[in-house]
Amino acid sequence: MARQTRQTILDVAGNLFGNRGFDAVSLDQIAAEVGVAKQTVLYWFSTKDELVQEVLAETAVELTVVVEAAIRSAPDDPLDRMEAVVKAVFRPAVRRPSLLGLVREISRLPSESSERLTDSLRPLVERAVNWMKAEMDAGRLRRADPGLIVALAYATVTGIATEPEALRVVGWNADIAGLRRLRDELVDFLRAALAPR
Amino acid sequence: MARQTRQTILDVAGNLFGNRGFDAVSLDQIAAEVGVAKQTVLYWFSTKDELVQEVLAETAVELTVVVEAAIRSAPDDPLDRMEAVVKAVFRPAVRRPSLLGLVREISRLPSESSERLTDSLRPLVERAVNWMKAEMDAGRLRRADPGLIVALAYATVTGIATEPEALRVVGWNADIAGLRRLRDELVDFLRAALAPR
DNA sequence: ACAATTCTCTACCAAATGGTAGAGAAAGGT
DNA sequence: ACCTTTCTCTACCATTTGGTAGAGAATTGT
Numbered sequence: 321m322a323r324q325t326r327q328t329i330l331d332v333a334g335n336l337f338g339n340r341g342f343d344a345v346s347l348d349q350i351a352a353e354v355g356v357a358k359q360t361v362l363y364w365f366s367t368k369d370e371l372v373q374e375v376l377a378e379t380a381v382e383l384t385v386v387v388e389a390a391i392r393s394a395p396d397d398p399l400d401r402m403e404a405v406v407k408a409v410f411r412p413a414v415r416r417p418s419l420l421g422l423v424r425e426i427s428r429l430p431s432e433s434s435e436r437l438t439d440s441l442r443p444l445v446e447r448a449v450n451w452m453k454a455e456m457d458a459g460r461l462r463r464a465d466p467g468l469i470v471a472l473a474y475a476t477v478t479g480i481a482t483e484p485e486a487l488r489v490v491g492w493n494a495d496i497a498g499l500r501r502l503r504d505e506l507v508d509f510l511r512a513a514l515a516p517r
Numbered sequence: 518m519a520r521q522t523r524q525t526i527l528d529v530a531g532n533l534f535g536n537r538g539f540d541a542v543s544l545d546q547i548a549a550e551v552g553v554a555k556q557t558v559l560y561w562f563s564t565k566d567e568l569v570q571e572v573l574a575e576t577a578v579e580l581t582v583v584v585e586a587a588i589r590s591a592p593d594d595p596l597d598r599m600e601a602v603v604k605a606v607f608r609p610a611v612r613r614p615s616l617l618g619l620v621r622e623i624s625r626l627p628s629e630s631s632e633r634l635t636d637s638l639r640p641l642v643e644r645a646v647n648w649m650k651a652e653m654d655a656g657r658l659r660r661a662d663p664g665l666i667v668a669l670a671y672a673t674v675t676g677i678a679t680e681p682e683a684l685r686v687v688g689w690n691a692d693i694a695g696l697r698r699l700r701d702e703l704v705d706f707l708r709a710a711l712a713p714r
Numbered sequence: 715a716c717a718a719t720t721c722t723c724t725a726c727c728a729a730a731t732g733g734t735a736g737a738g739a740a741a742g743g744t
Numbered sequence: 745a746c747c748t749t750t751c752t753c754t755a756c757c758a759t760t761t762g763g764t765a766g767a768g769a770a771t772t773g774t
Binding site: 340341342343344424426427428434435438441442445446449462464465466467468469470471472474475476478479480482483484485486487488489490491492502505506508509512513 | 537538539540541621623624625631632635638639642643646659661662663664665666667668669671672673675676677679680681682683684685686687688689699702703705706709710
């Protein structure tokens with residue numbers, strides 16, 4: 321049961337850190353929500369920084385698994401594949417916005433830390449970029465900068481997940497149905513933008 | 518000269534808050550960078566929260582001014598107009614990423630605060646959405662959800678400004694020349710996506 | 715020049731923060 | 745059953761944090 325404590329700490333910390341940022345969440349708050357003493361948190365993770373690193377490492381793995389599963393089960397058509405990946409990332413984004421909030425927090429870390437984490441996501445992203453380039457070369461997608469497309473999709477999904485106020489300002493509801501419709505609009509937009517002519 | 522102290526505090530705080538988040542920046546840090554005592558900061562802003570609110574109010578005004586100026590001097594063609602606005606927002610984003618970092622921090626505020634601020638940006642955004650809808654109705658832009666387009670452009674520019682690591686992962690350099698080229702790719706992409714057919 | 719006002723500072727405060735130390739409870743192994 | 749290891753806790757620590765209080769310096773106004 322004790323490894324359960326460790327995982328609960330990771331889950332709770334991930335949720336709080338992703339919603340509020342690392343610096344706004346104290347060890348006491350995490351401990352209180354888990355239902356243990358702060359020193360128990362420090363038994364499992366010797367410093368707050370180690371907890372942060374572990375949370376982020378778990379996040380990177382989770383996103384990689386989600387995206388790779390979507391790619392594996394996606395159709396061959398590039399637009400359909402792109403749609404499958406966007407939807408795959410959207411799912412956790414809607415159910416657990418803190419996941420993408422954590423990714424955003426990477427930019428707040430010292431650079432050795434952020435590099436380790438971006439390095440763990442890099443293979444996945446590079447594959448996406450190279451795949452998109454190949455489809456564009458083959459004339460199956462309209463030519464655009466693949467790095468930009470990935471960045472744009474990432475930024476939009478992440479923004480949708482973590483900034484509900486911004487959504488409301490542009491006229492969208494941040495409830496589940498609203499987000500589903502917004503996701504579909506995003507997919508349609510990307511399809512229209514990338515369909516070959 | 519004393520009102521100069523107040524403005525310097527606002528500028529320094531805006532920069533630090535936008536780069537690191539509200540909770541990660543102490544009043545002592547702001548004071549040290551301004552070159553005054555913490556109590557001087559508290560003379561001008563009676564609580565940290567008041568300082569935060571003032572910084573954000575200034576940010577909202579600045580962005581509104583930038584976007585409205587771009588709209589006023591933009592050509593009549595909708596794609597050219599859209600390009601002008603994207604470039605107008607991109608400029609401060611590149612020169613001072615903390616500005617957009619501040620906008621992102623809005624989602625971290627209690628809701629009365631965040632509502633006040635989103636309310637101050639709302640007229641601007643609604644005008645953009647309504648203008649885009651009218652251009653789509655007139656067949657001058659391809660039909661897509663205007664709220665999504667605004668959200669997408671906002672998210673992408675903001676992501677570019679505040680997450681240089683993400684840029685590097687997708688193969689872009691976060692130096693000035695790299696960001697200029699990325700901006701131009703974004704504009705091209707939006708043109709291709711929204712040009713009527 | 716002097717009084718009033720404004721601005722800046724040192725001193726101090728209570729609470730919060732990420733930790734160290736060590737005791738005892740709980741679990742696992744023989 | 746007993747010993748060892750693992751887990752959880754209270755107690756304590758130095759530092760940091762956002763503040764209150766009040767003194768004195770600087771500026772403004774007459």
